[in-house]
Amino acid sequence: xxxxxxxxxxxxxxxxxxxxxxxxxxxxxxxxxxxxxxxxxxxxxxxxxxxxxxxxxxxxxxxxxxxxxxxxxxxxxxxxxxxxxxxxxxxxxxxxxxxxxxxxxxxxxxxxxxxxxxxxxxxxxxxxxxxxxxxxxxxxxxxxxxxxxxxxxxxxxxxxxxxxxxxxx
Numbered sequence: 001x002x003x004x005x006x007x008x009x010x011x012x013x014x015x016x017x018x019x020x021x022x023x024x025x026x027x028x029x030x031x032x033x034x035x036x037x038x039x040x041x042x043x044x045x046x047x048x049x050x051x052x053x054x055x056x057x058x059x060x061x062x063x064x065x066x067x068x069x070x071x072x073x074x075x076x077x078x079x080x081x082x083x084x085x086x087x088x089x090x091x092x093x094x095x096x097x098x099x100x101x102x103x104x105x106x107x108x109x110x111x112x113x114x115x116x117x118x119x120x121x122x123x124x125x126x127x128x129x130x131x132x133x134x135x136x137x138x139x140x141x142x143x144x145x146x147x148x149x150x151x152x153x154x155x156x157x158x159x160x161x162x163x164x165x166x167x168x169x
Contacts, residue, residue: 010072014144020070021140024062029132032058036128047105047124048098055097059090062139071148082147089142093135100127100134 006016032054039050063086076082104127109120118126 012073017070017144017148018140021066024065024070025136025140027065028058028062029136031061033128040124047101051097051101051128052094055090055094059087062090063087066143071143073148075147075149085147086143089146090139092142093139096135096138097128097131100131103127104130 005011006019011017032051035054035057036047036050039045039053040047043050045053063083066086067082074082076085101124105124108127109123112120114123114126
């Protein structure tokens, strides 16, 4: 495979998009983790609230880079609507993320399931790491097939045609 095609240019190849999304998601994850850890450790904020702020920072980072580098075919032409749909998919990932952080930060930390290996006040990070993996796959495939699929233009035309037919009848 040509390295230039993998790194530069538009593509609808799922493998190349996934490869690029690994870097985009990784960068967005770094932003999210930095915000989470700074707010939790330096400001003493609740882990779930700090994670919500981190999520917003990561979401914006992910959206900007994804729309310019990973996905080029769009099912939604309006940028505000596109970002809203992008964010709603991310909110499902956030729900997964928040649930796992809560489980590790509250019930599991109180049970000390890792013994003394991990301090109980750092269990939220174990939940964050697990959630990152699950949410990564959810976010990529949901965005790829719901928002940026290779048939996006045709799908949009079909929806618009169906709606216009309903209005006329």
